[in-house]
Amino acid sequence: MxxxxxxxxxxxxxxxxxxxxxxxxxxxxxxxxxxxxxxxxxxxxxxxxxxxxxxxxxxxxxxxxxxxxxxxxxxxxxxxxxxxxxxxxxxxxxxxxAVVWEELVGRTGEESRLNTTFLAFLTIACLLAAVGVITDSPVTIVGAMVVGPEFGPLAAVAVGLVRRRFDLVRRALLALGAGFPLAILVTAGGTWLGNYTGLFDASVISGDHDVDFVYEVGPWSLVVALLAGAAGMLSMTSAKSAALVGVFISVTTVPAAGYIGVAAILGEWDKVARSAGQLAVNLAGIVLAAALVLLLRRNRSAPDIRERPLSRG
The missing domain is CATH 3.30.70.120 (Alpha-Beta Plaits)
Structure with missing residues (x-):
């Protein structure tokens, strides 16, 4: 009720x-x-x-x-x-x-706002991912996945596209477009500092490691992103938020962004490119699947919410 x-x-x-x-x-x-x-x-x-x-x-x-x-x-x-x-x-x-469209637009609109809290969580998540990469710790990588706040803006893009709320799409893309570069830049700065002070060198990401899945982009990356995006949107529209935790630890958006910062400073440009590909595939797959779920669940008797301005609160 x-x-x-x-x-x-x-x-x-x-x-x-x-x-x-x-x-x-x-x-x-x-x-x-x-x-x-x-x-x-x-x-x-x-x-x-x-x-x-x-x-x-x-x-x-x-x-x-x-x-x-x-x-x-x-x-x-x-x-x-x-x-x-x-x-x-x-x-x-x-x-x-049941999909309560007003509730969904309001929730995704709030979670897609570019603010200090969003930037802080995304940056911390990328830094955690960098530590996981450097220490070859899958557990730390999983922690970074859970901390990352990126699903909110991705869900907002899907909702905005399906409901033709392009103000919501713009807000979400601004959050993602500003948040990820900033988080990667801060992660790169932290990596440079650690490398400069002798805490580690390029050998930490050379050879085989347990966290290499972060940059190993392929067909399964897209499959996982699609499944995670579908599960995430089902969770949001059915008010079953517990399932979102499983979504967070399924996709490698934040770990890939963190790996970009580490690999760039340590001169592993092939891994930079592959991590960027992993990030792009995951972002696109999540949005695509989330939008498809909304299209399948769309209720044509829902109130027209296209012209209602987003809350600034």
């Missing part, structure tokens, strides 16, 4: 209440007249079945609630109610299969 709160101008409150009262997928309807201060109006609260959320949001937006008031959705972790059970049974489909 999702908890819906709507701030309604008094002139449309009755229609909004009637809409929610009549919809089989809504329950626990509450009305607080005059409770909203800014924007002024009435506050309506209800619990809605996830599979009915898009239809209800579309209807409320059709009344102008989003323009003159406001709509918020929150996940309900536990609901002990026969009325809630009946609402979920009456709503068509299964909750796990």
């Amino acid at each position: 999702l908890h819906l709160r709507a701030i309604c101008p008094p002139g449309i409150t009755e229609r909004a209440v009637a809409l929610l009262r009549e919809h089989a997928g809504a329950t626990h309807l509450v009305l607080f007249r005059g409770a909203a201060v800014e924007p002024a109006g009435d506050v309506i609260e209800a619990d809605v079945a996830r599979e009915a959320a898009d239809e209800i949001l579309a209807a409320l937006c059709g009344l102008g609630v989003d323009r003159d008031g406001g709509l918020t959705l929150e996940q309900v972790d536990t609901s002990l109610s026969d009325a809630a059970d009946r609402a979920e049974e009456a709503a068509p489909g299964e909750a796990a299969d």
